[in-house]
Amino acid sequence: MAERARPQLSSLPLQILFYFDYYYTLVFVVYNLLLFVYKGSSFYYPPYTIWLEVTVTLMLVVIQSTRIFLGSKSNKTEMMRPMIWSLLLTPAAATAFSYFLALQLYVLRLDIIMNALGLVFLGLELPLQLVAAFNFSAAVYM
Numbered sequence: 489m490a491e492r493a494r495p496q497l498s499s500l501p502l503q504i505l506f507y508f509d510y511y512y513t514l515v516f517v518v519y520n521l522l523l524f525v526y527k528g529s530s531f532y533y534p535p536y537t538i539w540l541e542v543t544v545t546l547m548l549v550v551i552q553s554t555r556i557f558l559g560s561k562s563n564k565t566e567m568m569r570p571m572i573w574s575l576l577l578t579p580a581a582a583t584a585f586s587y588f589l590a591l592q593l594y595v596l597r598l599d600i601i602m603n604a605l606g607l608v609f610l611g612l613e614l615p616l617q618l619v620a621a622f623n624f625s626a627a628v629y630m
Contacts, residue, residue, distance in 0.1 A: 497623045498563045502616040506560040509609045513552045516602055520545045520588070523599070531594050541592055548584040551577055559617060568624045575617055582610050 521542070528538050559574035561567070589595070589603035 495627075497566045497620070497627055499616055499620045499623075502613065502620055503560065503563050505609065505613050505616065506556050506563070509613065510553075510556050512605065512609060513549065513556070516606060517545060517549050519598075519602060523596070527594050527596075533593060537593055541588075544584060544587060548581065548588075551580050551584065555581055559613070562624070563620055566624055566627070568621060571617060571621045571624065575614075575621065578610060578614055578617075582607060585610070 524538060524542055524545075527533070555574050555577035558570040558577070562570035562574060585603045585606040589600060589607070592599070
């Protein structure tokens with residue numbers, strides 16, 4: 489008897505977004521760290537404030553790289569658990585981008601553009617991740 493072919497559940501648009509979001513995150517971090525050098529030399533920062541913002545940037549890098557890795561792995565292997573972890577890290581990344589968008593001490597126009605772009609990536613990936621997670625969970629019960 490011939491086996492019935494299993495349909496492909498992974499999402500190509502989601503994988504493309506993860507690919508470009510990974511490189512965007514690298515550019516964002518380098519840009520942000522260079523911008524902190526500029527802001528630190530041009531503007532007055534209260535003690536330890538700039539280090540707090542650099543720490544939030546580094547935490548964002550860890551969160552984003554972990555979220556993208558887990559989401560990409562889940563999408564490629566069609567496993568549910570890494571996708572759930574990736575979805576759980578999404579609000580933390582959105583909070584960090586929102587902090588840099590409006591709440592950091594000095595917000596420049598380029599900050600607004602870069603952080604809004606990060607939120608756009610998250611906003612595009614979130615529904616595709618939810619659809620992929622639903623497809624992965626539905627395939628288990630078929």
